[in-house]
Amino acid sequence: MAERLESLKAGIFGALSLCLAFLITSFLNNLLLAKYFTALSILKLNIQDWRWWISGGISCFCGLLFGVTYRYIVRSDDNPQLKAGGVLAFGLVRGLTQIDVGLCCYSTILPFVVLAAESIVWFAIAAIALDTAIKLGWIKPFKST
Numbered sequence: 001m002a003e004r005l006e007s008l009k010a011g012i013f014g015a016l017s018l019c020l021a022f023l024i025t026s027f028l029n030n031l032l033l034a035k036y037f038t039a040l041s042i043l044k045l046n047i048q049d050w051r052w053w054i055s056g057g058i059s060c061f062c063g064l065l066f067g068v069t070y071r072y073i074v075r076s077d078d079n080p081q082l083k084a085g086g087v088l089a090f091g092l093v094r095g096l097t098q099i100d101v102g103l104c105c106y107s108t109i110l111p112f113v114v115l116a117a118e119s120i121v122w123f124a125i126a127a128i129a130l131d132t133a134i135k136l137g138w139i140k141p142f143k144s145t
Contacts, residue, residue: 014067017126022059042111091120
């Protein structure tokens with residue numbers, strides 16, 4: 001039971017980290033990218049838009065899944081390749097989905113390449129936050145039996 005609670009804590013921490021990264025990148029997309037680069041104008045979303053709320057919900061749910069999974073990936077060893085691989089796997093899955101949507105639905109793919117790069121950055125931020133939480137003792141690392 002204690003392992004499940006620690007996994008839930010890691011998931012909530014990951015969800016909050018990814019949600020914060022989503023808010024920051026949404027803010028940057030609206031203020032900088034969509035405003036100054038016309039090819040990226042599709043990235044402009046406002047808080048009243050339903051797509052913004054759906055994207056925020058999906059990013060929080062992805063963060064929850066990432067937090068739980070990352071805790072199991074890290075375990076008690078300190079393997080940087082395994083950590084980077086987990087971050088890259090989650091980021092690429094979400095990022096390649098963005099590119100696939102861009103290929104299917106829109107005439108330009110550049111905004112979706114930007115979103116794909118953002119997703120890798122999101123998961124890197126979440127991994128740093130989870131590593132910090134584990135090192136500070138807020139989340140206990142997974143102990144294999």
